[in-house]
Amino acid sequence: MIKINLPELGKERVVIIGGGFAGLALALKLSKLNQYQVVLLDRNNYHQFQPLFYQVAMAGLEPSSIVFPFRKIFQKNKNIYIRITEVTKVNLEKKFLETSLGVCNFDHLVIATGADTNYFGNQKLESLAISMKTVSEALFLRNAILDDYEKALSTTDYEERQEFIDIVVVGGGPTGVEVAGALAEMREYVLPKDYPELDCREVDIWLVQGADSLLKGMSENASQKAYDFLEKMGVKIKLNTRVMNYDGGWVEMDDGSKIPAKKVIWAAGVKGAAPFGLPQEVMGNGNRVAVNEFNQVKGYENVYAIGDVATMVSEEFPYGHPQVAQVAIQQAKNLAFNLKKGLKNKNKHPFKYRDLGSMATIGRNKAVVDLPKFKFSGMFAWMVWLLVHLFQILGVRNKVIIFFNWVWNYLFYDQSLRLIIRPKINPRK
Amino acid sequence: MIKINLPELGKERVVIIGGGFAGLALALKLSKLNQYQVVLLDRNNYHQFQPLFYQVAMAGLEPSSIVFPFRKIFQKNKNIYIRITEVTKVNLEKKFLETSLGVCNFDHLVIATGADTNYFGNQKLESLAISMKTVSEALFLRNAILDDYEKALSTTDYEERQEFIDIVVVGGGPTGVEVAGALAEMREYVLPKDYPELDCREVDIWLVQGADSLLKGMSENASQKAYDFLEKMGVKIKLNTRVMNYDGGWVEMDDGSKIPAKKVIWAAGVKGAAPFGLPQEVMGNGNRVAVNEFNQVKGYENVYAIGDVATMVSEEFPYGHPQVAQVAIQQAKNLAFNLKKGLKNKNKHPFKYRDLGSMATIGRNKAVVDLPKFKFSGMFAWMVWLLVHLFQILGVRNKVIIFFNWVWNYLFYDQSLRLIIRPKINPRK
Numbered sequence: 001m002i003k004i005n006l007p008e009l010g011k012e013r014v015v016i017i018g019g020g021f022a023g024l025a026l027a028l029k030l031s032k033l034n035q036y037q038v039v040l041l042d043r044n045n046y047h048q049f050q051p052l053f054y055q056v057a058m059a060g061l062e063p064s065s066i067v068f069p070f071r072k073i074f075q076k077n078k079n080i081y082i083r084i085t086e087v088t089k090v091n092l093e094k095k096f097l098e099t100s101l102g103v104c105n106f107d108h109l110v111i112a113t114g115a116d117t118n119y120f121g122n123q124k125l126e127s128l129a130i131s132m133k134t135v136s137e138a139l140f141l142r143n144a145i146l147d148d149y150e151k152a153l154s155t156t157d158y159e160e161r162q163e164f165i166d167i168v169v170v171g172g173g174p175t176g177v178e179v180a181g182a183l184a185e186m187r188e189y190v191l192p193k194d195y196p197e198l199d200c201r202e203v204d205i206w207l208v209q210g211a212d213s214l215l216k217g218m219s220e221n222a223s224q225k226a227y228d229f230l231e232k233m234g235v236k237i238k239l240n241t242r243v244m245n246y247d248g249g250w251v252e253m254d255d256g257s258k259i260p261a262k263k264v265i266w267a268a269g270v271k272g273a274a275p276f277g278l279p280q281e282v283m284g285n286g287n288r289v290a291v292n293e294f295n296q297v298k299g300y301e302n303v304y305a306i307g308d309v310a311t312m313v314s315e316e317f318p319y320g321h322p323q324v325a326q327v328a329i330q331q332a333k334n335l336a337f338n339l340k341k342g343l344k345n346k347n348k349h350p351f352k353y354r355d356l357g358s359m360a361t362i363g364r365n366k367a368v369v370d371l372p373k374f375k376f377s378g379m380f381a382w383m384v385w386l387l388v389h390l391f392q393i394l395g396v397r398n399k400v401i402i403f404f405n406w407v408w409n410y411l412f413y414d415q416s417l418r419l420i421i422r423p424k425i426n427p428r429k
Numbered sequence: 430m431i432k433i434n435l436p437e438l439g440k441e442r443v444v445i446i447g448g449g450f451a452g453l454a455l456a457l458k459l460s461k462l463n464q465y466q467v468v469l470l471d472r473n474n475y476h477q478f479q480p481l482f483y484q485v486a487m488a489g490l491e492p493s494s495i496v497f498p499f500r501k502i503f504q505k506n507k508n509i510y511i512r513i514t515e516v517t518k519v520n521l522e523k524k525f526l527e528t529s530l531g532v533c534n535f536d537h538l539v540i541a542t543g544a545d546t547n548y549f550g551n552q553k554l555e556s557l558a559i560s561m562k563t564v565s566e567a568l569f570l571r572n573a574i575l576d577d578y579e580k581a582l583s584t585t586d587y588e589e590r591q592e593f594i595d596i597v598v599v600g601g602g603p604t605g606v607e608v609a610g611a612l613a614e615m616r617e618y619v620l621p622k623d624y625p626e627l628d629c630r631e632v633d634i635w636l637v638q639g640a641d642s643l644l645k646g647m648s649e650n651a652s653q654k655a656y657d658f659l660e661k662m663g664v665k666i667k668l669n670t671r672v673m674n675y676d677g678g679w680v681e682m683d684d685g686s687k688i689p690a691k692k693v694i695w696a697a698g699v700k701g702a703a704p705f706g707l708p709q710e711v712m713g714n715g716n717r718v719a720v721n722e723f724n725q726v727k728g729y730e731n732v733y734a735i736g737d738v739a740t741m742v743s744e745e746f747p748y749g750h751p752q753v754a755q756v757a758i759q760q761a762k763n764l765a766f767n768l769k770k771g772l773k774n775k776n777k778h779p780f781k782y783r784d785l786g787s788m789a790t791i792g793r794n795k796a797v798v799d800l801p802k803f804k805f806s807g808m809f810a811w812m813v814w815l816l817v818h819l820f821q822i823l824g825v826r827n828k829v830i831i832f833f834n835w836v837w838n839y840l841f842y843d844q845s846l847r848l849i850i851r852p853k854i855n856p857r858k
Contacts, residue, residue, distance in 0.1 A: 004583065005582065005583045005584070005585055044849065045575065045579065045847070045848065045849045046848050046849075046850075062491050062493050063848065063850055064491050064846045064848060067848055067850070069623075069847040069848055071622075071623035071624065071847065072623065072847065075622045075623065078625070081626075083579075083582070083583065084579045084849070085583075101583045102583070135850065136850060139850070146474065150474065150512075150513045153434065153512070154433065154434045154512065154514075154530045154531070155434065156434055193500075193504045194498075194500035194501065194504065195500065196507070197510075397837055400833065401830065401833070404829065404830070404833075408826055417493045418474070418498040418500065418501065419474065419475050419492065419493060419496055419498055420473065420474045420475075420513070421475075421492055421496070421564065421565060421568070
């Protein structure tokens, strides 16, 4: 079996699988030191800023604005070896990984593979619904929405046209709420101008939520405001309802009702994206890897899991921490601190989550924000949402482009990126 | 057979195939009148600004900056019916088209299908070389270049690594010159920062030109300057040389020499992209449709061809006009004028080409410009190139984004869009 092409530096090698919020934050910290050889493996050559995927899907932002090439991020960090590859199997006992580029041995392994969409075992939904866990999927959704409006124009049958133009969003968390809001804005401001031949009042946007309110993790105030905002924008909200089945044309609920829609956007759940080859006994709830308070994987001193793929069970968090960026980044920083001190150090820091608050935006100029001490909503909340996200975006160039896009969109009620760009198939394969 | 879903307005219907420079300019003019029902057919939902494709390929611009959704362009023109569809066959005798959306009849047909890459019958080159006639192909080229640098990192064999990093550009026209210049800049400023593990001096960029100078259509001064600029940037130029064969790894010249390269960028020729179903007797040179001085297709009063796909042979232009944007736009305007006057009018304007000059840019801050009365090159020429292209770009938003990108690139020697975004496959098909 061939070996991955990496120099042997005589230093302990830390291999990080995945360059999401957790893996990237850790790699940035460690690659500034000379203590370890840092190897970052990812199947893409870029870090993705997940909180804005829905804006790519809704033609509000380009992928390049919210996605950052690793090599550019690490231009100034010398001690990093980036390899774009798929990890096919991990072997914790023998301390090596199998990848599409060859075998890679490690001294320390950090599993930071994030989360996948959870269809709760429903294979029909998995094959027919559209999820948004990668920027490619977000682009695909954009194409599907625009494609279907075009097809609706060429459809004389009323019912078939409904299938093309109606959209069902499943899941009332931040993603579902943000998608439904953006779709409602598109119907209001873009569709009538772009498709004068379509009757936009025929376009139905459904938001289906299993629980009894939206934004379950946030305050009651935020839930209620989000509901009010969306209802005012004409989104049809179904609470206490679960999607049971989908055949590509009709969505079936657990209350027996059916909605016609060619597009079901699935934002109803995630599960850990644990790599293949982990022993069964290290797995915790939700396909996540069970870790102790130092993010060490049960039974392996030199194997760690951080971020969405890790579950650190405690009294306060009986099912592990929420799968959000803040936890991922804080765990990465804590692990970097501990690795820096060295494995044998008795004074390692246990991880402690500091909740900085949460927020969701609804449409072009409204949001709900829960800070530890304040809760507010509306236009001012939207400005806070905007600033916080802009601040988190990597790179000055991207900040400028995104800010310009948002201001433009705000002033002219218009997303400008309504392109159906079909990929060219690789002729060389 | 089903009919395409279009209202019958009781007006004569003008069907335009293709929304490139020619088709778009004509549709914009006619859709402002109430005289005809204007139908625009295109396989994409956007107009593409071809002169900047190479910047998309070189990660300097996003597709969305140089590509414009038709529906947005026509938001204020009421008398237009846009259908995104492939025209599979034309029937001039019976006055209808077959499309992927159904049959479409016409009173007037305007063929504005543009040009395709010409591989001069070499099927191996056609299947293995990369062309740049669509924005999808430009994106594909971007992915291929970045992919191959990643692969080079994992290749220990010297010769195989050369294949991954060397690039051969075939064709010394504006596209070839601009691509070679951009690649040389990328090697100089981006590669050393992004791939410190690669030896950038090993990267060879070849420009192969069949004629005895570059930029054949331009002045001698421009040809020489372009040659000098590129040579100084380290591009290896082969004049009087033709590419005979390519097996995916080695490029074979007619002088017997061979260059190892996984990527051959083909900018060596175009041919008319005439639609299927035209009678043989209307075809002219280079797979183009022969037209008279009113752009009417030989033998059909109500069928026209404009732009790259048309060839209007005259003493001054024995092989038809050059296949450039200026000709396309001027022919469209002339045809719009004649259609407005009505078919029977004796005072129709014959087409007369007014050459406004030509230019090509080389790298980040140099260009060559031939105006009818002035010829100049260097930094000032680059600024003229920049302004002229910016002026031609549709939409204020795009102008701002492109200008910002170019200024950024100029100041920081950096293209920022080095993302390998792989398309998600459609699960619904």
